[in-house]
Amino acid sequence: MFGNNNSVTVFDFGSKNSKMIQTHFKDKTIVVDFYEIVPTPEDAIKDGKIADYNKLVNIMTTMVKKAKGKGNDNRLVLSSSEVVIRSFDLPKMEYGDLKEAVKFEMAVLLPEKIEHYVVDCSVSEEFMKINDEGNEVKMYQVQAVAVSKRIVNDYLDAMNKVGAKISVVDVQSNCEIKLFTSGAKYFVDAQGNTADEKNVAIIDFGHQKTSVTILEDNKVFLHRVLHTGGRDLTKIISEALDLPLDEAENWKHNNDFAFLRKNAMNEVESILYDEITKVFHDITMEIYQVIEFFISMSKRKKLDSIYLIGGGSLIPGIGEYIQQYINVHTEVVSKLSNVNFSKLEKSSDLAFLSDCLGAAIRRG
Ligand SMILES: Nc1ncnc2c1ncn2[C@@H]1O[C@H](COP(=O)(O)OP(=O)(O)OP(=O)(O)O)[C@@H](O)[C@H]1O
Ligand SMILES: [Mg+2]
Structure with missing residues (x-):
């Protein structure tokens, strides 16, 4: 209600x-x-x-x-892109002390004084570790966020x-x-099958930016904001077709983007679509680099799936394009x-x- x-x-x-x-x-x-x-x-x-x-x-x-x-x-x-997200391994302690310890760790990562940030943290995992003296100690894996006040x-x-x-x-x-x-x-x-992968990238295709959140074992591994998005496609469409931005935006919403999937095109088509494909390629390339970094650093050396959300995920065929380029199973989130x-x-x-x-x- x-x-x-x-x-x-x-x-x-x-x-x-x-x-x-x-x-x-x-x-x-x-x-x-x-x-x-x-x-x-x-x-x-x-x-x-x-x-x-x-x-x-x-x-x-x-x-x-x-x-x-x-x-x-x-x-x-x-x-x-100014939201800072990190994971830390810290000895188990009270929440108040934990927050202070996180602030201490975060302070060195932030461009301004820690007092200028709102800092929050949550425990994502509890585990045991053998310390230098050979004793077992309880540890926390902590997920921390800092945003400018x-x-x-x-x-x-x-x-x-x-x-x-x-x-x-x-x-x-x-x-x-x-x-x-x-x-x-x-x-x-x-x-309609439930997603049960553990290493996934969730990509939000926005207008000015594309945000990549990668989870390893269901915990955040990294969050990267790329400064490219739907706006770059609209701009290039506007230039290539000599249309005002609002008309280019409409064109984008109503085009089937089949040129991303086919090779045979007449000359006019190919000049037109080459430019658009290039922007597409550049955005995918940036995502690819973030994912390659994850794969090289991850324990299993594998990303199971990519999920696409955000307005940009409505571009027809974008899932297939990314899947082919990055070679990782890709789903456009069209239902929940x-x-x-x-x-x-x-x-x-x-x-x-x-x-x-x-x-x-x-x-x-
Ligand atoms: N049907 C469609 N086909 C293609 N692109 C679309 C479609 N509908 C919306 N978009 C694009 O999605 C983008 C807007 O998505 P969204 O609302 O998620 O962005 P935003 O949250 O406002 O942007 P940001 O997060 O970057 O500030 C625009 O670039 C828009 O052109
Ligand atoms: Mg957005």
């Missing part, structure tokens, strides 16, 4: 689209009572940060008004201004990890299990909402 204690509202402001979902849980099922995907004003968001406060407040006002009923649990998804406070201030108090700020990789590793098993392949929409306008809307759905899941 709307606005009951159980309901969670999640906001995700992307550079192209702003998303909002209102959900409640029925056992493990995420029931989406209501959702909205609306265009973000141009240049309001850059690399996940507020770049134009007034423009963003406008869209926030629209989103908050659309939210039906006022729940107390409003959450925000944050995704920026300025980035977080900008959002909290803006949301406060429009009358929605944010209770939880969740980073994108954490949302994806919760959605993938949760006992409820939300990820399924196109045939244990997620019930009261009303899903278009099945393609799901591509935009995975991060919000992950944020709705409680930790642990």
Whole structure:
């Protein structure tokens, strides 16, 4: 029900689209009572940060008004290349001490003083280790996140201004990890089979950026934000076809991208599509490099699967293209299990909402 204690509202402001979902849980099922995907004003968001406060407040006002009923649990998804995520192995200790130890470890990795960051951590694994004296000691594998206070406070201030108090700020990789590793098993392949791989890459194809989150044994191994995305394709289409950006954007949404899969083309076609294929190739190449790095560092020297989410995952054939190029099984996330929409306008809307759905899941 709307606005009951159980309901969670999640906001995700992307550079192209702003998303909002209102959900409640029925056992493990995420029931989406209501959702909205609306265009973000141009240049309001850059690399996940507020770049134009007034423009963003406008869209926030629209989103908050659309939210039906006022729940107390409003959450925000944050995704920026400035979010720092690391894993540390530390001796088992109380949470308060653990947080201090994590801050100490993080301090050397961050460009500014640690006081300027919000730091959070959670234990992903407990294990035993033999120390230098030959004794067995209990250890924690800790997942730590640091985000500049300025980035977080900008959002909290803006949301406060429009009358929605944010209770939880969740980073994108954490949302994806919760959605993938949760006992409820939300990820399924196109045939509806539950995803049970342990080493996976979840790739969010956004507009300005493409985020790669890699899990090893179901725990985060790395989160890398590439500064290329759907926008680069739109730009090149606009140049190649001499179209204004909005028309190029429409062209992109309605093209079948068959040129990525076939060789035989007439001359005009091939000149046109060469450019587009090149951008595609460049983005895939960057992803390939991140994945190669993971494979070389991982214990099993293997990535089991790649899952694609985000608006860019709607490009026809993108899954096959990546699978062929990187030689790793690739699924475009076109359905989720244990997620019930009261009303899903278009099945393609799901591509935009995975991060919000992950944020709705409680930790642990
Ligand atoms: N049907 C479609 N076919 C191809 N591309 C699409 C389609 N629908 C949306 N896109 C592209 O998806 C991108 C927007 O996706 P999304 O909303 O996930 O990005 P965002 O979160 O706003 O961006 P970012 O995370 O980079 O700030 C745009 O580049 C858009 O052109
Ligand atoms: Mg996004």
